[in-house]
Amino acid sequence: MIKLPSYIHFVQPGLMTSVQDLGRFGLAEYGIPYSGAMDRYAVAQVNFILRNPKDAAVLEMSGIGPEMVFEHETRIVFAGADTEVYLNQKPVKYGQIVDIKPDDHVLVKKIKKGQWAYMGIQGGFETETVAESKSWFEGITPRTRVHKGETICYLSEAERYYHPVETKAKIRSDWFRISKIKVYPGPEWDLLPQLLHNRILNKAFRISDMIDRMAYQLEEKISHELDPILTSPVYPGTVQLTPSGKLIVLMRDGQVTGGYPRILQVENASLNVLSQKTPKEKITFTLIS
Amino acid sequence: MDIKLKLIQSRLLEISWPKEISPKTLSEMIEVKRFLEKEYTEGIKEIRMGYHCLSLKLQIEITKEEAEELLEEIQAVKLEIQVPTSKLWTIPVCYDGEWGIDLEKISKIHNLSPEEIIKRHLSPEYLLYFYGFLPGFMYLGGLDETLNTPRKSNPDRSVPAGSVAIGGKQTGIYPSESPGGWHVLGNCPISIFDINQNPPVKAQVNDKIKFKAIDLDEYKELKALSKAGKYQLQHD
Numbered sequence: 001m002i003k004l005p006s007y008i009h010f011v012q013p014g015l016m017t018s019v020q021d022l023g024r025f026g027l028a029e030y031g032i033p034y035s036g037a038m039d040r041y042a043v044a045q046v047n048f049i050l051r052n053p054k055d056a057a058v059l060e061m062s063g064i065g066p067e068m069v070f071e072h073e074t075r076i077v078f079a080g081a082d083t084e085v086y087l088n089q090k091p092v093k094y095g096q097i098v099d100i101k102p103d104d105h106v107l108v109k110k111i112k113k114g115q116w117a118y119m120g121i122q123g124g125f126e127t128e129t130v131a132e133s134k135s136w137f138e139g140i141t142p143r144t145r146v147h148k149g150e151t152i153c154y155l156s157e158a159e160r161y162y163h164p165v166e167t168k169a170k171i172r173s174d175w176f177r178i179s180k181i182k183v184y185p186g187p188e189w190d191l192l193p194q195l196l197h198n199r200i201l202n203k204a205f206r207i208s209d210m211i212d213r214m215a216y217q218l219e220e221k222i223s224h225e226l227d228p229i230l231t232s233p234v235y236p237g238t239v240q241l242t243p244s245g246k247l248i249v250l251m252r253d254g255q256v257t258g259g260y261p262r263i264l265q266v267e268n269a270s271l272n273v274l275s276q277k278t279p280k281e282k283i284t285f286t287l288i289s
Numbered sequence: 290m291d292i293k294l295k296l297i298q299s300r301l302l303e304i305s306w307p308k309e310i311s312p313k314t315l316s317e318m319i320e321v322k323r324f325l326e327k328e329y330t331e332g333i334k335e336i337r338m339g340y341h342c343l344s345l346k347l348q349i350e351i352t353k354e355e356a357e358e359l360l361e362e363i364q365a366v367k368l369e370i371q372v373p374t375s376k377l378w379t380i381p382v383c384y385d386g387e388w389g390i391d392l393e394k395i396s397k398i399h400n401l402s403p404e405e406i407i408k409r410h411l412s413p414e415y416l417l418y419f420y421g422f423l424p425g426f427m428y429l430g431g432l433d434e435t436l437n438t439p440r441k442s443n444p445d446r447s448v449p450a451g452s453v454a455i456g457g458k459q460t461g462i463y464p465s466e467s468p469g470g471w472h473v474l475g476n477c478p479i480s481i482f483d484i485n486q487n488p489p490v491k492a493q494v495n496d497k498i499k500f501k502a503i504d505l506d507e508y509k510e511l512k513a514l515s516k517a518g519k520y521q522l523q524h525d
Contacts, residue, residue, distance in 0.1 A: 030490055139425075139482070184297055184298050230310060231421060265301070
């Protein structure tokens with residue numbers, strides 16, 4: 001089986017297009033975050049459908065998707081946020097294997113529902129591996145997002161050793177309707193009075209416009225009298241309470257230490273759910289006891 | 290040791306010391322970290338450090354009871370009387386002209402001349418507590434108390450790579466360009482973080498850092514050498 005290095009040419013880069021895998025681990029002691037795909041569940045889906053290794057690198061997109069031209073044969077699959085995708089002007093089904101021929105044109109339009117869309121490719125992307133991961137991150141990998149006119153490498157397999165599977169895989173969309181985010185009490189949770197515990201757990205919080213790969217800020221404020229803490233370890237999913245009462249949930253690119261009280265820790269699967277929330281959507285926190 | 294242990298998730302726990310920045314706490318944390326890495330090589334995925342806590346990501350799930358047993362075990366760790374060995378690294382900083390971005394402002398805040406601010410910033414041997422905030426960003430303790438300055442209420446959108454800055458009771462170097470709320474006193478021409486090296490940093494936790502003032506000519510020279518990979522950070 002011959003694998004031919006090939007490139008996707010980006011006619012338009014999209015708003016926030018990057019290569020991600022499941023992240024870079026074990027380097028937090030040097031201040032390096034995990035990074036990796038915001039919605040790991042969607043990555044698992046595309047890689048499963050393509051029979052890829054589960055940590056194969058995928059394309060992550062947000063806001064407006066890219067316009068791409070493929071050099072050679074491959075297969076691609078879309079999952080995550082619901083997006084209109086066109087292959088040579090014809091609509092493509094979500095969660096289905098799309099057969100790509102040389103010079104095929106793929107257009108990913110504005111995201112309709114959710115925040116992060118994913119495109120898996122047969123065998124995964126062949127960008128630089130830095131410290132055992134292909135996830136793009138400022139100061140670690142040569143690139144942090146795709147720009148107009150750039151290319152990304154993949155290995156084309158012209159001869160296929162298995163027939164395209166007629167996947168009847170239906171991607172569940174009820175995933176996007178979940179608004180309960182499961183949380184554990186964070187290290188500083190017990191320093192808050194009972195009254196604020198009740199308020200935080202019974203309140204619906206709206207996602208603010210301030211959302212990116214590092215953190216999601218919530219709109220409603222919780223006034224409190226907690227002292228700042230000395231800089232301490234934080235993780236993706238750590239919910240910080242700022243002096244002004246703002247709640248900030250750290251996401252995949254979040255820094256490894258922080259100086260705000262860490263009141264909650266989002267459970268792993270719930271972090272994928274939260275990542276797909278868009279500004280103005282409401283969430284509630286449910287404590288896992 | 291005056292420590293507490295809190296199980297956050299079944300695979301995440303935090304061991305905390307009293308809330309203070311102190312070399313004694315750091316040395317106890319290092320001892321406990323060493324003990325855990327030696328005894329539980331397989332069970333611990335990662336240990337993160339703050340000023341007064343160790344956070345443990347575990348490979349396996351543990352119960353509250355097991356966590357309590359672990360705390361007892363840690364309590365029994367014999368602390369070495371000997372201070373762990375550490376290196377003293379000298380890091381060149383140019384405080385001149387364009388690099389001392391906030392020097393004048395800091396001079397006004399503290400009612401001290403810029404020369405006096407620089408002198409007080411140069412005198413201590415700073416202790417490296419841990420890395421955080423950005424890849425390769427050192428949390429350094431030991432700032433002259435007269436230089437303690439609250440962080441900017443509106444952080445700058447972009448602080449240049451190499452910026453040497455003060456914030457609160459701390460000082461540090463921005464290894465890469467980033468938004469930042471600290472006051473920039475100077476710039477270091479040497480690259481202090483390189484992901485292609487293993488480890489990506491030279492100075493380790495518990496090492497000491499001393500700054501050395503250089504002028505603009507030396508700055509340019511060292512920057513060129515560092516870019517060409519011909520300059521290594523110096524230690525004693």
